[in-house]
């Protein structure tokens with residue numbers, strides 16, 4: 001943490017809204033992006049989570065330990081707020097995330113090849129399509145899996161950072177991350193399979 | 199993640215005989231994810247890399263996982279916070295600060 005950030009935190013603790021707004025400016029893009037990805041399909045909720053995160057942080061800043069990371073702390077507040085919304089909404093559509101056998105025996109399908117040359121416009125369009133498919137599949141993951149995938153694979157956090165944000169163990173992060181990734185991978189395969197009729 | 203899997207990764211001698219085909223689906227996925235995340239020790243990494251060349255199903259899983267991860271990274275686009283939300287947050291912070299000042303004065 002830089003000295004200027006420490007100063008801003010100290011002034012914010014004393015209730016200086018202007019100092020805190022400077023901290024907001026440093027972190028708000030990340031927090032909003034997280035809220036938008038996790039509260040997918042509920043844009044008003046994403047706006048609320050974004051605002052509530054910083055209002056809560058401003059109020060609770062006295063309990064923030066100065067030796068910890070402000071970004072992690074803000075992510076944690078935002079993650080909790082996202083969860084609370086989903087708990088209120090009660091039932092999410094159930095997505096089975098069971099172990100699916102990926103048999104070693106079924107070596108039938110063609111291996112995916114990655115072309116080395118400059119992609120053609122068709123290939124670029126196809127890539128966009130597949131990216132959109134992954135984004136849509138992400139929205140269908142249960143919220144807790146989605147949150148972990150977003151923290152790790154969209155925001156680029158390490159397993160350890162994600163574990164800190166969520167207050168769970170690294171092993172728990174990894175097991176949910178792996179299942180979430182495999183669900184998305186299956187959706188990616190489905191979208192990229194030539195048999196995928198439309 | 200079982201302890202045995204973790205331990206087997208730490209001791210390369212063990213790994214030499216490690217048969218990826220003998221792993222359960224869950225453990226294999228964990229191994230492949232760790233491989234893509236660059237979290238495997240060098241010896242284990244070499245074994246997975248060699249296996250990838252000889253096992254088509256694992257090669258396919260790895261290739262599509264790589265594409266999936268790259269698609270996810272692309273979602274990390276700059277956030278466009280609605281101007282109204284931005285403004286209302288700043289106004290709410292000012293009003294919270296004012297309220298706190300008044301409370302402190304009254305105490």
Ligand SMILES: [Zn+2]
Nearest residue numbers: 104218253256
């Ligand atoms: Zn294999």
